Amino acid sequence: MKVLLVEDNERVSCFIINGLQEAGHSVDHADNADVGRQLATTRSYDAIVMDRMLPGNTDGLTLIESLRKEGLRTPILILSALSDVDERIRGLRSGGDDYLTKPFAFGELMARLDAQARRSLTNPEEIHLSIADLHMDLLSRKVMRGNRPIALQPREFKLLEYLMRHAHQVVTRMMLIENVWKYHFDPQTNVIDVHISKLRQRIDADFERPLLRTVRNSGYMLTDHE
Amino acid sequence: MNRMIKSSAFFWAAIYIALGILALILFAAPLWYAWRVTINDGRTELLLEDTQRLTSVFQHSGRQGLIDFIHLRVGMQIAGDRILLLADENLHPLAGNLQSWPSTLPDKDGTYTVPIPLNEMPTQVVVVKSTLAGKYNLLVGRDIARYAPLEQRFWFGLAGAVAILSIVGVLGGLLIRRTLMSRIQGIRQTVSAIIQGDLGHRLITKSSGDELDTLSGTINHMLDQIEQLVQGIRNVSNTIAHDLRTPLAELRSRLEVLAVTKPSLQVTFAEIDESVADVDRVIRIFNALLRLAEIDAGVRRSGFVRVNVVRVVEEAVDFYLPATEDKEITLAFSAPEEVFLAGDPVLLTQAIGNLIDNALKYTRRKGSILIELVQFENGKVNISVADDGPGILDVEKSKVVERFYRGTAGRDTPGIGLGLTLVEAVARLHSGKVELLDNHPGLRVCLILGS
Numbered sequence: 202m203k204v205l206l207v208e209d210n211e212r213v214s215c216f217i218i219n220g221l222q223e224a225g226h227s228v229d230h231a232d233n234a235d236v237g238r239q240l241a242t243t244r245s246y247d248a249i250v251m252d253r254m255l256p257g258n259t260d261g262l263t264l265i266e267s268l269r270k271e272g273l274r275t276p277i278l279i280l281s282a283l284s285d286v287d288e289r290i291r292g293l294r295s296g297g298d299d300y301l302t303k304p305f306a307f308g309e310l311m312a313r314l315d316a317q318a319r320r321s322l323t324n325p326e327e328i329h330l331s332i333a334d335l336h337m338d339l340l341s342r343k344v345m346r347g348n349r350p351i352a353l354q355p356r357e358f359k360l361l362e363y364l365m366r367h368a369h370q371v372v373t374r375m376m377l378i379e380n381v382w383k384y385h386f387d388p389q390t391n392v393i394d395v396h397i398s399k400l401r402q403r404i405d406a407d408f409e410r411p412l413l414r415t416v417r418n419s420g421y422m423l424t425d426h427e
Numbered sequence: 428m429n430r431m432i433k434s435s436a437f438f439w440a441a442i443y444i445a446l447g448i449l450a451l452i453l454f455a456a457p458l459w460y461a462w463r464v465t466i467n468d469g470r471t472e473l474l475l476e477d478t479q480r481l482t483s484v485f486q487h488s489g490r491q492g493l494i495d496f497i498h499l500r501v502g503m504q505i506a507g508d509r510i511l512l513l514a515d516e517n518l519h520p521l522a523g524n525l526q527s528w529p530s531t532l533p534d535k536d537g538t539y540t541v542p543i544p545l546n547e548m549p550t551q552v553v554v555v556k557s558t559l560a561g562k563y564n565l566l567v568g569r570d571i572a573r574y575a576p577l578e579q580r581f582w583f584g585l586a587g588a589v590a591i592l593s594i595v596g597v598l599g600g601l602l603i604r605r606t607l608m609s610r611i612q613g614i615r616q617t618v619s620a621i622i623q624g625d626l627g628h629r630l631i632t633k634s635s636g637d638e639l640d641t642l643s644g645t646i647n648h649m650l651d652q653i654e655q656l657v658q659g660i661r662n663v664s665n666t667i668a669h670d671l672r673t674p675l676a677e678l679r680s681r682l683e684v685l686a687v688t689k690p691s692l693q694v695t696f697a698e699i700d701e702s703v704a705d706v707d708r709v710i711r712i713f714n715a716l717l718r719l720a721e722i723d724a725g726v727r728r729s730g731f732v733r734v735n736v737v738r739v740v741e742e743a744v745d746f747y748l749p750a751t752e753d754k755e756i757t758l759a760f761s762a763p764e765e766v767f768l769a770g771d772p773v774l775l776t777q778a779i780g781n782l783i784d785n786a787l788k789y790t791r792r793k794g795s796i797l798i799e800l801v802q803f804e805n806g807k808v809n810i811s812v813a814d815d816g817p818g819i820l821d822v823e824k825s826k827v828v829e830r831f832y833r834g835t836a837g838r839d840t841p842g843i844g845l846g847l848t849l850v851e852a853v854a855r856l857h858s859g860k861v862e863l864l865d866n867h868p869g870l871r872v873c874l875i876l877g878s
Binding site: 284285286287304306356382384385386387388390391392395396399418 | 703707711718730745746749752776788
């Protein structure tokens with residue numbers, strides 16, 4: 202994956218660049234909006250990580266707005282120290298695709314970047330999702346594992362749908378809360394883990410090969426890869 | 428004096444005095460006019476009547492008859508009161524109480540107001556001049572000055588009224604000003620004491636319930652709120668210092684030990700993981716505090732929308748439901764079909780989530796939680812979350828909503844002590860409140876939202 206990082210803080214940049222390179226991605230770094238604009242418009246990237254506060258006259262949101270006006274479609278993830286719900290809404294309205302509050306865990310950033318970069322590959326209109334022998338029909342709302350139908354509660358269905366759309370990717374607890382439940386706060390308990398373990402019982406319990414795996418320190422992944 | 432003029436009481440007194448005088452003048456002017464017209468008309472009529480009578484005497488008794496009649500009349504009267512003069516065609520006086528024909532009088536017959544020397548003083552007199560047969564000239568008149576004392580009394584009366592009005596007005600103004608000043612002085616003293624930093628002072632309110640009292644009451648209410656907030660901030664600074672210091676101290680010692688002992692790579696990584704968890708705890712506290720600050724600032728009220736609270740609670744219940752299965756807790760929810768109110772769905776969800784989360788934490792295995800949503804007739808909505816856990820001691824009830832306070836029962840459960848504080852802040856933002864009741868056994872938390 203080719204990522205453009207627009208971030209002026211050296212330490213944060215270092216942290217992100219190292220992490221991304223370690224995960225096998227290539228990173229271009231711009232430490233101000235002008236360089237960022239130049240790189241974003243002249244080269245092609247799979248995703249852009251944009252700090253909201255940038256030195257000079259142009260801040261991250263203004264840069265995103267102007268890039269979107271110029272027709273850039275690359276997924277953009279906004280990094281910001283502003284955590285208010287209103288700020289988040291403003292960030293997404295300016296044309297960002299996701300919003301991550303500082304400080305953040307690298308696993309969270311990576312998972313979100315993955316989700317954004319691959320979103321362009323998956324078709325949201327898709328009515329049939331499948332991984333290995335797990336199949337989901339979005340029209341009839343039926344789930345099958347092998348030949349056996351699996352009955353799911355509406356919320357479990359949505360959770361599984363999200364996991365299936367992001368198959369083979371790490372999905373963090375925060376991503377699940379935000380995208381499946383549309384909540385924007387930290388529920389402070391392990392509720393998500395409980396939801397996942399219930400879902401796991403439904404889809405994995407009687408099968409030899411578990412699909413829903415826990416990724417330590419990050420979240421979960423639905424995959425049949427070894 | 429400058430201060431006197433600037434005083435609003437004095438200013439208003441002046442305005443009222445001016446208005447009073449204006450009213451007096453408006454009242455007196457038509458009266459004066461009517462009076463003048465009536466008197467003048469009456470006088471002229473009398474003079475014309477006199478003239479007629481004299482004319483008829485002349486017609487019946489001739490020239491000498493009239494002269495005798497005039498002598499008779501003049502002899503009966505006080506000079507100056509009434510003027511009678513008969514003159515020949517050359518205006519030589521024949522009979523009457525004037526020495527000479529007034530030179531300023533026009534030749535034509537009619538009614539005139541002319542100055543005539545009476546008692547050696549030129550006096551304004553109304554006269555009727557008529558010409559009798561044989562070109563005799565007859566002058567009948569009355570001295571206007573006769574009514575002058577009456578007029579004078581009228582003016583004196585008016586001036587007196589104005590004077591009394593002014594004096595009473597000024598005195599009233601001064602009195603009101605003094606009363607106002609003394610009360611304002613009291614307010615000012617209290618406020619200066621508060622500015623000095625002693626927030627315990629309150630304005631004195633009388634039971635009269637007048638405007639100043641109402642204002643004082645409102646200000647006192649504001650002071651209560653400010654004192655509470657200041658107290659809150661003081662507590663917060665203390666507790667933040669304490670509650671952030673604990674994980675930070677842990678983190679510091681962990682890192683220090685790591686640097687000193689240089690353990691194996693595996694142990695090091697495990698310690699790093701623990702350190703990250705410590706940092707996460709600090710971040711979580713910060714986020715919760717920021718959230719509270721955001722709510723307390725009231726800025727989110729601009730984001731109020733029409734919310735179906737039943738749906739919000741339902742979703743929250745749905746979210747937490749699986750977490751009850753571990754401890755085999757029964758979670759029941761009852762609510763009407765839908766209840767709408769203006770609010771912030773994100774904050775309401777978080778507040779209700781916190782309540783359910785608390786209930787889950789403190790409910791024993793196989794316990795039960797009942798969530799009820801009721802709308803009262805006055806439009807207020809009561810969302811109550813009742814558990815059968817250990818409950819909260821009465822003495823602790825007022826404290827648990829304070830920042831970082833953790834009840835004795837909750838000391839060993841995970842949490843940062845901001846949950847109920849947030850619920851309370853959300854309630855306040857929605858013009859509501861949080862009530863902690865006994866559930867016999869357990870706790871019933873009521874989140875009451877204004878309509």
